[in-house]
Amino acid sequence: MPRRTTLLAVLLTGASAAVLVVDLARPGLAAPVRAGAAAALAPVQEALAGWDDGRVAELTAERDALAAEVDRLREQAQDAAELQQLARSSTVAAVDRTLLPARVVAFAPGSSPVGGRTVTIDVGSTDGVLPDQTVVAVDGLVGRVLRVAPTSADVLLLGDPQVVVGVRFGEEGALGDVQADAAPGLPARGHGQLTLTALGDTAVETGARVETLGSPDDVPYAAGIPLGRVVSVDPDRGQLGRTAVVEPFVDTDTLDLVAVVLREEP
Numbered sequence: 001m002p003r004r005t006t007l008l009a010v011l012l013t014g015a016s017a018a019v020l021v022v023d024l025a026r027p028g029l030a031a032p033v034r035a036g037a038a039a040a041l042a043p044v045q046e047a048l049a050g051w052d053d054g055r056v057a058e059l060t061a062e063r064d065a066l067a068a069e070v071d072r073l074r075e076q077a078q079d080a081a082e083l084q085q086l087a088r089s090s091t092v093a094a095v096d097r098t099l100l101p102a103r104v105v106a107f108a109p110g111s112s113p114v115g116g117r118t119v120t121i122d123v124g125s126t127d128g129v130l131p132d133q134t135v136v137a138v139d140g141l142v143g144r145v146l147r148v149a150p151t152s153a154d155v156l157l158l159g160d161p162q163v164v165v166g167v168r169f170g171e172e173g174a175l176g177d178v179q180a181d182a183a184p185g186l187p188a189r190g191h192g193q194l195t196l197t198a199l200g201d202t203a204v205e206t207g208a209r210v211e212t213l214g215s216p217d218d219v220p221y222a223a224g225i226p227l228g229r230v231v232s233v234d235p236d237r238g239q240l241g242r243t244a245v246v247e248p249f250v251d252t253d254t255l256d257l258v259a260v261v262l263r264e265e266p
Contacts, residue, residue: 082257086138097222099136099259100127105152107255116146117160119255124151132220134212134261140226140249141165141212142258153260157252158227159192165221166213167196169230175199178210178227178246186234186243192253194246196230204233204244222261 086101102121109117123129125148135142135155143163146156156163164179176198182189189195198204208230214223228248236242 079257082138086257086259097218098262100129100262101257101259102135102153103257104255108154116156116162117252118143118146118154118156119252121153121155121258121260122151123260124149124153126150128262129153129260130263133263134218134220134222134225135258136225136261137250137255137258140228141221142250142252142255144220145260155258158248158250159194159252165227166215167210167227168213169196169198169210170205170208174202174204175213176202176204176241183243185237187245189245192248192251193231194228194248196244196246198242198244200241202242204230204242206230206233206244208244210246218261218263 086099100123102123104119105122106120107118108120121135129145129148131145131148133145135144141158143155143157143160145153147154158165159180161180164177167176167178168174169176176196178194178196180189180194182195183197186195196204196210210227210229212221212223212225212227215221226249228246230244231247232245234243234245
């Protein structure tokens with residue numbers, strides 16, 4: 001087929017050149033020749049055009065299919081790399097539980113009708129997800145499962161006003177809790193920052209690492225999950241319990257790959 005097409009193209013070119021030569025030499029004489037050539041070559045031109053259009057469409061489809069396959073393989077490679085990173089992270093080592101990888105597929109702000117600042121993940125009850133299971137990312141705590149459907153689940157994020165997490169902080173593992181809101185009179189917090197309130201009169205130092213205290217049966221938070229770091233300590237104004245500002249390890253505004261901490265069967 002390519003040789004046949006090439007021959008036709010050569011014939012067309014030759015015929016066109018002949019008409020052009022005659023037209024230049026004797027303009028009046030070329031009119032009948034031009035008309036005859038156009039009539040004779042019209043079917044050939046149509047055949048060539050049809051073959052070219054079909055071949056172009058075929059090549060375009062092949063190119064698009066290859067591009068889609070490359071994108072799919074690239075996404076698979078990225079997922080595998082992220083899963084390996086999660087598997088090697090200190091978060092996984094701290095949890096020592098079975099983790100179910102999940103991808104964030106939707107989000108809802110705190111002002112939404114569903115209530116609470118949440119993200120939706122692509123695993124659900126058919127995968128073993130239950131309400132009040134802990135959700136983590138490579139860098140640490142994300143939140144807890146709020147609602148579960150067969151193939152998806154909503155996760156209430158750390159930093160939502162409804163979320164209060166018992167924690168340990170500093171080298172001695174002092175007790176306290178972390179939440180989004182600061183008590184009246186305390187300095188304003190930056191975007192995403194949390195408030196640590198120490199139990200009693202325990203001193204708080206800048207740079208102290210904060211981890212989850214844990215709950216009975218890991219409901220709703222497993223113990224020892226990295227949460228954040230103290231970036232500043234509030235002035236002592238006689239409040240009950242020293243307070244400080246905590247910068248979370250996980251940026252919940254950019255979540256993608258997460259994991260649900262599955263509870264062990266009784």
